[in-house]
Amino acid sequence: MNIVDQLEALLFVSDAPVPVETLAMALGGTEGQVEQGIEILEARLEGRGAVRLTKIAGGYQLSTKPEHAELVANYLKPQRQKLSRSLMEVLAIVAYRQPLTVTDIETVRGVQSDYSVKALQERRLIAEVGRKQAPGRPVLYGTTDQFLHQFNLNDLSQLPAIEPDDNRVLAIVVDTLSPNEKNESI
Amino acid sequence: MDIGGKPIDLNMAPRATPERHEPTHIAALGVVAPPPIQVQTPTFDGSLGLLFQCVRDHKVDLMDVPLAPICEAYFLYLLDSPSVVLDEAAAALIALAYLLERKAWALLPVVEPEPELEEPVELPSPTVRQYDAAIEALQLWQEERSKSYFRSFESGPDPYEVPYTLKNVSPSDLALAFERVLRRAKPDSIEPLGAARKSLAEQMGIVLKRIAREWLSLDVLVPEDVTRSEAVYWFLALLELVRLGQIGVRLTEGDVEFARAA
Numbered sequence: 001m002n003i004v005d006q007l008e009a010l011l012f013v014s015d016a017p018v019p020v021e022t023l024a025m026a027l028g029g030t031e032g033q034v035e036q037g038i039e040i041l042e043a044r045l046e047g048r049g050a051v052r053l054t055k056i057a058g059g060y061q062l063s064t065k066p067e068h069a070e071l072v073a074n075y076l077k078p079q080r081q082k083l084s085r086s087l088m089e090v091l092a093i094v095a096y097r098q099p100l101t102v103t104d105i106e107t108v109r110g111v112q113s114d115y116s117v118k119a120l121q122e123r124r125l126i127a128e129v130g131r132k133q134a135p136g137r138p139v140l141y142g143t144t145d146q147f148l149h150q151f152n153l154n155d156l157s158q159l160p161a162i163e164p165d166d167n168r169v170l171a172i173v174v175d176t177l178s179p180n181e182k183n184e185s186i
Numbered sequence: 187m188d189i190g191g192k193p194i195d196l197n198m199a200p201r202a203t204p205e206r207h208e209p210t211h212i213a214a215l216g217v218v219a220p221p222p223i224q225v226q227t228p229t230f231d232g233s234l235g236l237l238f239q240c241v242r243d244h245k246v247d248l249m250d251v252p253l254a255p256i257c258e259a260y261f262l263y264l265l266d267s268p269s270v271v272l273d274e275a276a277a278a279l280i281a282l283a284y285l286l287e288r289k290a291w292a293l294l295p296v297v298e299p300e301p302e303l304e305e306p307v308e309l310p311s312p313t314v315r316q317y318d319a320a321i322e323a324l325q326l327w328q329e330e331r332s333k334s335y336f337r338s339f340e341s342g343p344d345p346y347e348v349p350y351t352l353k354n355v356s357p358s359d360l361a362l363a364f365e366r367v368l369r370r371a372k373p374d375s376i377e378p379l380g381a382a383r384k385s386l387a388e389q390m391g392i393v394l395k396r397i398a399r400e401w402l403s404l405d406v407l408v409p410e411d412v413t414r415s416e417a418v419y420w421f422l423a424l425l426e427l428v429r430l431g432q433i434g435v436r437l438t439e440g441d442v443e444f445a446r447a448a
Contacts, residue, residue, distance in 0.1 A: 015337045054334060066333035076335065083328075085321075092317040092324060109314050151324050152331035160323050162316050 003027060003037040004044065011041075017059030017149065057148035058155055083123075090116040091125055095147070095159060099129045099140035117141060125150065220278035221271075223259050227251050234260075238281040241288060248289045257282060352428075355437045363404040363442040364421045370410075371417040389423040394446075397433060401443040 006027055011018060024034045038060060042053045045062075054063045064072050083091065090113055093105050105113045120126045121141075129142035148155065223234040229250040230237055237256075240246040260278055264270055396407065408420045424444060427433040434447045 052334075054336075061336055063334040063336045066330075069333035069335070072335045088321045088324060089314060089317060092320045093314070095324075096317070096320065149336075150331060151327045152334075153327065160320060162320055 003029060003033060004040045007034065007037045007041050008045075011053065011060060011062045014061060017057045017061045017145070019059040023060070055154050056152060057145045086113075086116050087119055091120055091143075091147070094120070094126050094141055095143050095156065096162060098142035099132075101132055101138040101140060103138065105141075219274065220281045221260075221263055221267075221274045223256065223263060223278065225251070225256055234278060234281055238284060241285060248285065249292055251285075253282070253285055253289060256285075352435060355435050355442055359437055359440075359442050360425075360435075364417075367404055367408050367412075367417050367421070368414060371412050371414045374413045374415050384419060386419070386422055386426060389419045390427055393420065393423045393427060394432065397427075397444060397446050399446055399448075401436065401438070401445040403441045403443050405441075407444055 007023060010023060010026055020031050020034050020038070023038075024031045027034065038053065045052050050065055050068050051062050052065050054061055056063075089109060090105055093108050094100065097104065097108075102114055102117050105117065117126065121128075124144055124146040126141050126147065127144045128139050130140045131137040132140050143156070147153075153159070220234045220238070225232060225234060225237050227250065230240065230246050232240075234256065237246065237251065241248050241251075260282060263278070264275060404421075404424070407424075408417060412420065424433060428435050428444075432447055434445050436443050436445075
């Protein structure tokens with residue numbers, strides 16, 4: 001059995017993103033071999049079938065292709081709730097300035113934010129990552145792998161740099177989208 | 187200095203000379219002019235009334251005008267004048283009091299203005315508005331992500347998913363039912379500080395023991411003799427159990443009913 005088939009088998013049964021190191025350990029090969037195998041598998045899946053390989057939250061995972069989204073959604077009927085503006089605001093601040101305390105968030109927003117922090121914690125998008133060495137040792141928050149997964153990010157370095165009045169941010173994001181999605185967003 | 191024709195050497199810069207004349211009505215001090223005590227200094231030459239006006243209007247710097255000789259001239263005016271007009275003397279006294287007060291204030295050390303901070307307080311950077319582009323980016327990615335389905339994230343409970351459905355029950359239905367219970371609840375008795383409080387988890391246990399498969403309205407479910415705070419505990423525990431999927435909720439004939447989930 002070649003490494004590409006083995007990778008496909010492992011990824012098929014995985015219910016979370018699998019890092020390259022884990023795959024290499026499972027296959028008894030090197031990380032380089034795994035990366036080569038992943039490239040081949042990715043190309044193979046793109047060319048056929050309804051499933052594709054997605055690099056997400058620091059690993060690889062199989063997912064359905066976007067063209068089948070409507071069909072799958074009708075079947076699974078997921079009840080997704082969009083995050084409110086205030087939750088998105090807090091989430092963006094945490095993502096960019098982590099680790100940080102609730103007070104740090106409130107300093108940027110200028111409004112009380114403990115409810116939003118709690119709501120994001122319940123959604124497992126942010127979590128406690130430590131305590132600040134300051135009076136009262138306030139809790140420090142950071143984003144989770146769930147955050148990366150829910151926002152289709154592989155790691156935090158993919159977040160666009162924040163510069164005032166810079167419209168390039170949107171351009172960077174649009175570049176990361178597939179051609180169909182680009183047309184939709186434009 | 188010359189008062190009433192008698193020369194007086196005050197060895198001071200100003201010369202003050204009272205002169206006899208009919209009382210003059212001027213507006214500076216009201217209706218009566220002070221006596222005609224003439225003041226002569228390097229920066230001012232004129233009557234006491236004029237000095238008062240100039241100082242009041244900031245036309246003369248009072249620091250350059252010694253007041254002691256003027257006061258002395260005023261005393262001499264009072265002593266030497268055969269017929270002092272009381273209104274004029276009072277007007278002069280007011281003028282002198284005003285000048286003395288102004289000078290006293292001018293002689294006090296000036297309070298230094300508060301120094302400005304060397305480093306102005308900086309606004310947090312980036313400000314919340316500067317995250318707008320990032321938020322837009324996250325929304326786009328989330329939209330993109332919603333088109334892909336993964337093995338576990340859709341099969342297990344998604345944190346984005348509401349793990350329960352309220353069907354036809356709206357928050358206002360729940361609020362109305364709760365209001366009915368609160369209306370009949372007794373007021374709370376005063377508890378000593380530090381008394382042990384019941385946790386919501388404990389209350390949830392109580393609710394689970396009470397609730398059965400049959401549908402019961404909130405009125406029936408919550409005991410008759412509850413206090414207001416106990417009613418709040420009951421309601422919160424019910425909501426939490428509904429959220430956890432342990433209890434079902436429905437609306438029947440305008441009333442909210444609860445039952446243990448199947």
